[in-house]
């Protein structure tokens with residue numbers, strides 16, 4: 163890489179909300195010890211957002227600053243906020259993390275230029291899937307990916323079924339139905355729906371799991 167680009171990449175700063183070590187508490191890699199790098203900033207307004215604090219604020223850090231905070235060899239989860247909004251910094255950080263397993267959690271606000279660099283991508287979309295969501299799914303399908311659907315008591319099975327039919331086109335896809343949590347508690351009505359929907363979905367889409375956020379149940383970060 164030319165020196166000028168190297169210098170630019172080194173000087174580039176991203177806005178980071180927090181960096182911490184914990185277990186992965188949601189999705190198909192649940193239970194794996196990981197470092198979490200939470201990007202700051204988000205352009206979505208999910209009514210059940212549990213990381214409102216990451217929508218604003220944070221500290222500017224270079225990818226070297228981030229790397230210095232990450233010890234050992236555990237995988238790294240890049241989450242938010244919405245990481246894709248800081249695409250240039252995300253690319254710089256991925257360069258530094260080469261050799262590690264890196265997972266991405268995204269709401270797909272912006273196109274990803276580095277989808278192939280991730281071990282796995284968890285894409286959280288509101289249903290029904292929009293044409294932009296479908297394009298994002300096509301883009302990330304170069305890697306194994308999960309569509310994370312947060313199930314609320316108002317969730318409609320027809321929307322989940324339609325998303326599953328679309329995901330059926332991608333061999334490396336999976337679906338996680340995640341019952342919404344209110345604070346640290348899982349919403350009981352949502353949990354009932356998520357279990358019911360997971361069962362019904364299996365006849366058309368096998369790779370579906372119903373998984374609550376276990377870090378909340380365990381009172382972990």
Ligand code: SF4
Nearest residue numbers: 204206208211243269
């Ligand atoms: S995408 Fe994530 S951070 Fe943004 S509003 Fe939704 S839940 Fe909150």
